[in-house]
Amino acid sequence: MKYELATLDLQQIWDVPKALPRLEAYTAASSGVLLGCWETDIGEIGGRLLVLRSFEHDDDLLAERRRVLTSPDPFGIGEHLRGFAVSSYEAFPFLPPVESGEFGSVYEFRTYELKIGGLTPTMEGWRDAVPARTEMYPLTVAMYALDGVPRITHIWPFRDLNDRLAIRRESYRKGIWPPKGGPENIARATSTIAIPTPFSPLH
Template sequence: MYYELATMTLPFGSAGTAAANVQAFATAPEARGELLACWFTDIGVLNQMIVLRGFADEQDLLAERARTQHSASPFGCGEIFQSLEQHSYQGFPWMKPVRPSAESGISGPVYEIRTYGIKPGGVQPTIDLWQQYVPPREVLSPCVVAMVALDGPLRFTNIWAYPSLDARSKARADAVAQGIWPPKGGPAHLTTAMVSTIALPTAVSPLK
Protein backbone atom coordinates (compact mmCIF):
# COMPACT_ATOMS: atom_id res chain seq x y z
CA MET A 1 0.00 0.00 0.00
CA TYR A 2 0.99 3.59 -0.63
CA TYR A 3 0.13 6.47 1.63
CA GLU A 4 0.24 10.23 1.79
CA LEU A 5 0.60 12.27 4.95
CA ALA A 6 -0.44 15.86 4.41
CA THR A 7 0.05 18.45 7.12
CA MET A 8 -1.72 21.79 7.15
CA THR A 9 -0.97 24.57 9.59
CA LEU A 10 -4.23 26.33 10.43
CA PRO A 11 -5.24 29.56 12.12
CA PHE A 12 -7.11 29.46 15.41
CA GLY A 13 -10.72 28.33 15.26
CA SER A 14 -10.66 26.88 11.75
CA ALA A 15 -10.25 23.16 12.46
CA GLY A 16 -13.93 22.25 12.13
CA THR A 17 -14.34 23.97 8.78
CA ALA A 18 -11.04 22.60 7.51
CA ALA A 19 -11.95 19.03 8.46
CA ALA A 20 -15.28 19.19 6.62
CA ASN A 21 -13.50 20.60 3.56
CA VAL A 22 -10.86 17.84 3.71
CA GLN A 23 -13.57 15.20 3.74
CA ALA A 24 -15.33 16.74 0.74
CA PHE A 25 -12.09 17.05 -1.23
CA ALA A 26 -10.89 13.52 -0.47
CA THR A 27 -14.22 11.89 -1.30
CA ALA A 28 -15.03 13.88 -4.46
CA PRO A 29 -15.92 11.77 -7.54
CA GLU A 30 -12.61 12.63 -9.22
CA ALA A 31 -10.49 11.84 -6.14
CA ARG A 32 -8.13 8.87 -6.09
CA GLY A 33 -7.36 6.85 -3.00
CA GLU A 34 -9.17 6.80 0.32
CA LEU A 35 -9.34 9.13 3.29
CA LEU A 36 -8.14 7.11 6.28
CA ALA A 37 -7.58 9.70 9.00
CA CYS A 38 -7.90 13.38 9.70
CA TRP A 39 -6.25 14.36 12.96
CA PHE A 40 -5.58 17.61 14.80
CA THR A 41 -2.42 17.93 16.83
CA ASP A 42 -2.62 18.00 20.62
CA ILE A 43 1.04 17.61 21.64
CA GLY A 44 3.94 18.62 19.42
CA VAL A 45 3.65 21.34 16.79
CA LEU A 46 0.19 22.75 17.45
CA ASN A 47 -2.55 24.05 15.13
CA GLN A 48 -1.78 21.39 12.56
CA MET A 49 -4.20 19.08 10.76
CA ILE A 50 -2.68 15.80 9.61
CA VAL A 51 -4.43 13.89 6.82
CA LEU A 52 -3.65 10.26 6.00
CA ARG A 53 -4.78 8.93 2.62
CA GLY A 54 -4.22 5.42 1.25
CA PHE A 55 -3.66 4.28 -2.34
CA ALA A 56 -3.63 0.87 -3.97
CA ASP A 57 -0.67 1.75 -6.20
CA GLU A 58 1.87 4.48 -6.83
CA GLN A 59 0.07 5.69 -9.96
CA ASP A 60 -3.02 6.60 -7.98
CA LEU A 61 -0.89 8.34 -5.37
CA LEU A 62 0.87 10.42 -8.03
CA ALA A 63 -2.39 11.22 -9.80
CA GLU A 64 -3.96 12.46 -6.58
CA ARG A 65 -0.83 14.44 -5.74
CA ALA A 66 -1.12 16.16 -9.13
CA ARG A 67 -4.83 16.86 -8.58
CA THR A 68 -4.06 18.40 -5.20
CA GLN A 69 -1.16 20.49 -6.48
CA HIS A 70 -3.16 21.81 -9.43
CA SER A 71 -6.19 22.63 -7.33
CA ALA A 72 -6.99 26.27 -6.65
CA SER A 73 -7.95 25.15 -3.14
CA PRO A 74 -6.03 22.03 -2.04
CA PHE A 75 -8.09 19.94 0.38
CA GLY A 76 -10.72 22.67 0.04
CA CYS A 77 -8.57 24.68 2.43
CA GLY A 78 -6.52 26.89 0.14
CA GLU A 79 -7.95 30.03 1.70
CA ILE A 80 -7.67 28.65 5.23
CA PHE A 81 -4.29 27.01 5.78
CA GLN A 82 -1.12 28.94 6.36
CA SER A 83 1.08 26.16 4.96
CA LEU A 84 0.69 22.71 3.41
CA GLU A 85 3.17 19.83 3.16
CA GLN A 86 2.54 16.52 1.39
CA HIS A 87 4.76 13.46 1.81
CA SER A 88 4.52 10.09 0.07
CA TYR A 89 5.13 6.73 1.72
CA GLN A 90 5.10 3.02 1.01
CA GLY A 91 3.89 0.74 3.78
CA PHE A 92 6.17 -1.98 5.11
CA PRO A 93 5.32 -4.86 2.73
CA TRP A 94 4.32 -7.30 5.46
CA MET A 95 1.83 -4.94 7.13
CA LYS A 96 -1.90 -5.12 6.55
CA PRO A 97 -3.35 -2.07 4.75
CA VAL A 98 -4.69 0.65 7.03
CA ARG A 99 -8.44 0.45 7.36
CA PRO A 100 -11.01 2.69 9.11
CA SER A 101 -11.85 1.89 12.71
CA ALA A 102 -15.25 0.49 11.71
CA GLU A 103 -13.47 -2.25 9.71
CA SER A 104 -10.24 -2.80 11.59
CA GLY A 105 -11.40 -2.38 15.17
CA ILE A 106 -8.37 -0.13 15.77
CA SER A 107 -9.23 3.11 17.50
CA GLY A 108 -7.65 5.78 19.67
CA PRO A 109 -8.65 8.40 20.31
CA VAL A 110 -4.99 9.14 21.07
CA TYR A 111 -2.70 8.63 18.08
CA GLU A 112 1.06 8.94 18.21
CA ILE A 113 2.79 9.75 14.92
CA ARG A 114 6.53 9.07 15.13
CA THR A 115 9.10 9.73 12.41
CA TYR A 116 12.67 8.41 12.56
CA GLY A 117 15.56 9.15 10.25
CA ILE A 118 17.19 6.03 8.76
CA LYS A 119 20.88 5.59 8.09
CA PRO A 120 22.00 4.53 4.59
CA GLY A 121 21.47 0.80 4.20
CA GLY A 122 19.09 0.72 7.14
CA VAL A 123 15.74 0.45 5.37
CA GLN A 124 15.57 -3.34 4.88
CA PRO A 125 17.03 -4.20 8.32
CA THR A 126 14.41 -1.90 9.88
CA ILE A 127 11.59 -3.54 7.92
CA ASP A 128 12.82 -7.00 8.92
CA LEU A 129 13.27 -6.17 12.60
CA TRP A 130 9.84 -4.60 12.81
CA GLN A 131 8.29 -7.67 11.20
CA GLN A 132 9.80 -9.71 14.03
CA TYR A 133 9.06 -7.39 16.93
CA VAL A 134 5.77 -5.67 16.10
CA PRO A 135 3.50 -8.72 16.74
CA PRO A 136 4.46 -9.04 20.44
CA ARG A 137 4.45 -5.24 20.78
CA GLU A 138 0.91 -5.09 19.37
CA VAL A 139 -0.32 -7.17 22.29
CA LEU A 140 0.13 -3.96 24.28
CA SER A 141 -1.15 -1.44 21.66
CA PRO A 142 -1.88 -1.60 17.93
CA CYS A 143 0.47 -0.25 15.28
CA VAL A 144 -1.71 1.48 12.70
CA VAL A 145 1.04 1.58 10.07
CA ALA A 146 4.79 1.70 9.52
CA MET A 147 5.89 3.18 6.22
CA VAL A 148 9.03 4.34 4.44
CA ALA A 149 9.16 7.83 2.91
CA LEU A 150 9.43 8.02 -0.87
CA ASP A 151 10.53 11.65 -0.92
CA GLY A 152 12.63 13.96 1.21
CA PRO A 153 15.19 12.68 3.75
CA LEU A 154 15.49 8.92 4.28
CA ARG A 155 13.06 8.15 7.10
CA PHE A 156 10.07 6.12 8.16
CA THR A 157 6.91 7.02 10.01
CA ASN A 158 5.00 4.78 12.41
CA ILE A 159 1.59 5.48 13.90
CA TRP A 160 0.21 3.94 17.10
CA ALA A 161 -3.27 4.03 18.63
CA TYR A 162 -3.98 4.34 22.36
CA PRO A 163 -7.14 4.85 24.40
CA SER A 164 -5.42 7.53 26.52
CA LEU A 165 -2.09 9.17 27.25
CA ASP A 166 -1.83 7.12 30.43
CA ALA A 167 -2.34 3.94 28.40
CA ARG A 168 0.42 5.05 26.03
CA SER A 169 2.85 5.56 28.89
CA LYS A 170 1.99 2.18 30.40
CA ALA A 171 2.26 0.30 27.09
CA ARG A 172 5.65 1.82 26.33
CA ALA A 173 6.97 1.11 29.83
CA ASP A 174 5.66 -2.47 29.76
CA ALA A 175 7.22 -3.08 26.33
CA VAL A 176 10.62 -2.00 27.60
CA ALA A 177 10.26 -4.00 30.82
CA GLN A 178 9.33 -7.13 28.85
CA GLY A 179 12.24 -6.64 26.46
CA ILE A 180 10.02 -6.63 23.39
CA TRP A 181 10.58 -3.01 22.35
CA PRO A 182 12.43 -1.31 20.82
CA PRO A 183 13.54 -4.03 18.38
CA LYS A 184 16.94 -5.33 19.42
CA GLY A 185 19.54 -3.79 17.13
CA GLY A 186 16.99 -1.46 15.58
CA PRO A 187 18.34 1.86 16.88
CA ALA A 188 21.70 1.13 15.20
CA HIS A 189 20.00 1.74 11.83
CA LEU A 190 18.43 5.05 12.85
CA THR A 191 19.67 8.62 13.02
CA THR A 192 18.97 11.07 15.83
CA ALA A 193 16.42 12.88 13.61
CA MET A 194 13.32 11.78 15.51
CA VAL A 195 10.03 13.53 16.14
CA SER A 196 6.80 12.51 17.85
CA THR A 197 3.34 14.07 17.64
CA ILE A 198 0.17 13.28 19.58
CA ALA A 199 -2.96 13.92 17.52
CA LEU A 200 -6.68 13.38 18.03
CA PRO A 201 -9.25 12.45 15.36
CA THR A 202 -11.53 15.14 13.98
CA ALA A 203 -15.22 14.43 13.46
CA VAL A 204 -14.64 13.32 9.84
CA SER A 205 -11.79 10.90 10.53
CA PRO A 206 -12.43 7.25 9.58
CA LEU A 207 -9.82 6.29 12.18
CA LYS A 208 -11.60 7.25 15.39
Protein backbone atom coordinates in the same frame (compact mmCIF):
# COMPACT_ATOMS: atom_id res chain seq x y z
CA MET B 1 -0.81 -0.14 -1.78
CA LYS B 2 0.68 3.32 -1.31
CA TYR B 3 -0.05 5.81 1.44
CA GLU B 4 -0.03 9.57 1.50
CA LEU B 5 0.47 11.59 4.66
CA ALA B 6 -0.39 15.26 4.31
CA THR B 7 0.50 17.88 6.90
CA LEU B 8 -1.81 20.88 6.63
CA ASP B 9 -0.93 24.06 8.52
CA LEU B 10 -3.86 26.42 8.88
CA GLN B 11 -3.67 30.19 9.19
CA GLN B 12 -5.01 30.15 12.74
CA ILE B 13 -6.14 27.51 15.21
CA TRP B 14 -9.72 28.81 15.02
CA ASP B 15 -9.74 27.99 11.30
CA VAL B 16 -9.96 24.27 12.14
CA PRO B 17 -13.77 24.04 12.56
CA LYS B 18 -14.23 26.06 9.36
CA ALA B 19 -11.83 23.92 7.35
CA LEU B 20 -12.92 20.44 8.47
CA PRO B 21 -16.26 20.22 6.55
CA ARG B 22 -14.56 21.33 3.35
CA LEU B 23 -11.66 18.95 3.86
CA GLU B 24 -14.11 16.11 4.45
CA ALA B 25 -15.90 16.90 1.18
CA TYR B 26 -12.62 17.13 -0.71
CA THR B 27 -11.28 13.78 0.48
CA ALA B 28 -14.62 12.08 -0.22
CA ALA B 29 -14.40 13.18 -3.86
CA SER B 30 -10.75 12.17 -4.42
CA SER B 31 -9.39 8.93 -5.86
CA GLY B 32 -7.72 7.99 -2.59
CA VAL B 33 -9.35 6.38 0.41
CA LEU B 34 -9.43 8.54 3.52
CA LEU B 35 -8.08 6.54 6.47
CA GLY B 36 -7.68 9.22 9.10
CA CYS B 37 -7.65 12.91 9.86
CA TRP B 38 -6.20 14.27 13.09
CA GLU B 39 -5.55 17.60 14.77
CA THR B 40 -2.18 17.78 16.52
CA ASP B 41 -2.25 18.29 20.28
CA ILE B 42 1.35 17.70 21.42
CA GLY B 43 4.27 18.55 19.15
CA GLU B 44 3.83 21.32 16.60
CA ILE B 45 0.37 22.72 17.30
CA GLY B 46 -1.77 25.75 16.46
CA GLY B 47 -3.97 24.56 13.64
CA ARG B 48 -2.09 21.58 12.19
CA LEU B 49 -4.01 18.72 10.59
CA LEU B 50 -2.63 15.33 9.56
CA VAL B 51 -4.42 13.43 6.78
CA LEU B 52 -3.68 9.80 5.90
CA ARG B 53 -4.98 8.36 2.63
CA SER B 54 -4.36 5.13 0.73
CA PHE B 55 -4.08 4.63 -3.03
CA GLU B 56 -4.37 1.24 -4.66
CA HIS B 57 -2.58 2.30 -7.84
CA ASP B 58 0.52 4.44 -8.30
CA ASP B 59 -1.15 6.38 -11.12
CA ASP B 60 -3.95 7.42 -8.80
CA LEU B 61 -1.46 8.67 -6.23
CA LEU B 62 0.43 10.68 -8.84
CA ALA B 63 -2.75 12.12 -10.33
CA GLU B 64 -3.94 13.24 -6.90
CA ARG B 65 -0.54 14.77 -6.14
CA ARG B 66 -0.66 16.77 -9.36
CA ARG B 67 -4.20 17.89 -8.54
CA VAL B 68 -3.14 19.19 -5.13
CA LEU B 69 0.03 20.89 -6.37
CA THR B 70 -1.64 22.70 -9.26
CA SER B 71 -4.87 23.63 -7.52
CA PRO B 72 -5.58 27.21 -6.38
CA ASP B 73 -7.63 25.61 -3.61
CA PRO B 74 -5.57 22.64 -2.32
CA PHE B 75 -7.50 20.13 -0.25
CA GLY B 76 -10.55 22.35 -0.66
CA ILE B 77 -9.31 24.60 2.15
CA GLY B 78 -6.96 26.97 0.33
CA GLU B 79 -8.26 30.10 2.02
CA HIS B 80 -7.47 28.62 5.44
CA LEU B 81 -4.04 27.19 4.57
CA ARG B 82 -0.74 28.75 5.58
CA GLY B 83 1.18 25.87 4.03
CA PHE B 84 1.21 22.12 3.45
CA ALA B 85 3.55 19.19 2.88
CA VAL B 86 2.67 15.88 1.27
CA SER B 87 4.72 12.66 1.45
CA SER B 88 4.31 9.27 -0.20
CA TYR B 89 4.89 6.06 1.72
CA GLU B 90 4.84 2.31 1.35
CA ALA B 91 4.00 0.07 4.30
CA PHE B 92 6.52 -2.38 5.65
CA PRO B 93 5.99 -5.46 3.46
CA PHE B 94 4.99 -7.81 6.28
CA LEU B 95 2.15 -5.60 7.56
CA PRO B 96 -1.53 -5.84 6.55
CA PRO B 97 -3.33 -2.88 4.96
CA VAL B 98 -4.57 -0.17 7.30
CA GLU B 99 -8.09 -0.82 8.55
CA SER B 100 -10.48 1.88 9.74
CA GLY B 101 -12.22 1.60 13.08
CA GLU B 102 -12.25 2.68 16.68
CA PHE B 103 -8.87 2.09 18.32
CA GLY B 104 -8.13 5.02 20.58
CA SER B 105 -8.78 8.62 21.55
CA VAL B 106 -5.17 9.67 20.89
CA TYR B 107 -2.73 8.68 18.16
CA GLU B 108 1.03 8.97 18.20
CA PHE B 109 2.92 9.72 14.98
CA ARG B 110 6.62 8.90 15.26
CA THR B 111 8.99 9.73 12.42
CA TYR B 112 12.59 8.52 12.35
CA GLU B 113 15.06 9.91 9.88
CA LEU B 114 17.43 7.04 9.16
CA LYS B 115 21.16 6.71 8.88
CA ILE B 116 22.55 5.73 5.48
CA GLY B 117 21.63 2.12 4.70
CA GLY B 118 19.38 1.96 7.75
CA LEU B 119 16.06 1.03 6.19
CA THR B 120 16.63 -2.69 5.59
CA PRO B 121 17.94 -3.53 9.10
CA THR B 122 15.20 -1.38 10.59
CA MET B 123 12.48 -3.34 8.78
CA GLU B 124 14.11 -6.64 9.70
CA GLY B 125 14.03 -5.71 13.37
CA TRP B 126 10.43 -4.59 13.14
CA ARG B 127 9.39 -7.82 11.40
CA ASP B 128 10.62 -9.81 14.38
CA ALA B 129 9.30 -7.46 17.08
CA VAL B 130 5.88 -6.40 15.81
CA PRO B 131 3.93 -9.62 16.58
CA ALA B 132 4.67 -9.45 20.32
CA ARG B 133 4.27 -5.66 20.45
CA THR B 134 0.87 -5.70 18.74
CA GLU B 135 -0.41 -8.28 21.22
CA MET B 136 -0.25 -5.42 23.72
CA TYR B 137 -1.97 -2.86 21.50
CA PRO B 138 -2.53 -2.49 17.75
CA LEU B 139 -0.27 -0.74 15.27
CA THR B 140 -2.03 1.41 12.69
CA VAL B 141 0.85 1.34 10.21
CA ALA B 142 4.63 1.46 9.89
CA MET B 143 5.80 2.76 6.54
CA TYR B 144 8.86 4.09 4.77
CA ALA B 145 8.99 7.28 2.74
CA LEU B 146 9.31 7.15 -1.03
CA ASP B 147 10.46 10.76 -1.27
CA GLY B 148 12.49 13.26 0.69
CA VAL B 149 14.84 12.30 3.52
CA PRO B 150 15.13 8.51 4.12
CA ARG B 151 12.74 7.94 7.01
CA ILE B 152 9.99 5.83 8.47
CA THR B 153 6.74 6.91 10.07
CA HIS B 154 4.73 4.71 12.41
CA ILE B 155 1.31 5.46 13.86
CA TRP B 156 -0.02 4.00 17.11
CA PRO B 157 -3.47 4.41 18.68
CA PHE B 158 -3.96 4.57 22.45
CA ARG B 159 -6.97 4.86 24.72
CA ASP B 160 -5.33 7.85 26.39
CA LEU B 161 -1.88 9.18 27.28
CA ASN B 162 -1.72 7.18 30.50
CA ASP B 163 -2.37 4.03 28.48
CA ARG B 164 0.43 4.99 26.10
CA LEU B 165 2.88 5.39 28.96
CA ALA B 166 1.88 2.10 30.59
CA ILE B 167 2.17 0.10 27.34
CA ARG B 168 5.54 1.59 26.45
CA ARG B 169 6.92 0.89 29.93
CA GLU B 170 5.66 -2.70 29.86
CA SER B 171 7.08 -3.36 26.39
CA TYR B 172 10.48 -2.10 27.53
CA ARG B 173 10.32 -4.15 30.74
CA LYS B 174 9.57 -7.34 28.79
CA GLY B 175 12.27 -6.63 26.21
CA ILE B 176 9.69 -6.59 23.42
CA TRP B 177 10.49 -3.06 22.31
CA PRO B 178 12.35 -1.32 20.76
CA PRO B 179 13.11 -3.63 17.82
CA LYS B 180 16.64 -4.94 17.51
CA GLY B 181 18.66 -2.79 15.14
CA GLY B 182 16.10 -0.02 15.31
CA PRO B 183 17.61 2.67 17.56
CA GLU B 184 21.07 2.17 16.06
CA ASN B 185 19.80 3.33 12.68
CA ILE B 186 17.93 6.46 13.80
CA ALA B 187 19.56 9.75 12.87
CA ARG B 188 16.76 11.98 14.15
CA ALA B 189 13.39 11.25 15.75
CA THR B 190 10.20 13.25 16.28
CA SER B 191 6.90 12.42 17.97
CA THR B 192 3.48 14.04 17.63
CA ILE B 193 0.31 13.31 19.56
CA ALA B 194 -2.87 13.97 17.61
CA ILE B 195 -6.60 13.70 18.21
CA PRO B 196 -8.98 12.24 15.57
CA THR B 197 -11.31 14.77 13.98
CA PRO B 198 -15.06 14.00 13.95
CA PHE B 199 -15.04 12.56 10.41
CA SER B 200 -11.86 10.49 10.76
CA PRO B 201 -12.42 6.80 9.86
CA LEU B 202 -9.60 5.97 12.31
CA HIS B 203 -10.64 7.06 15.78
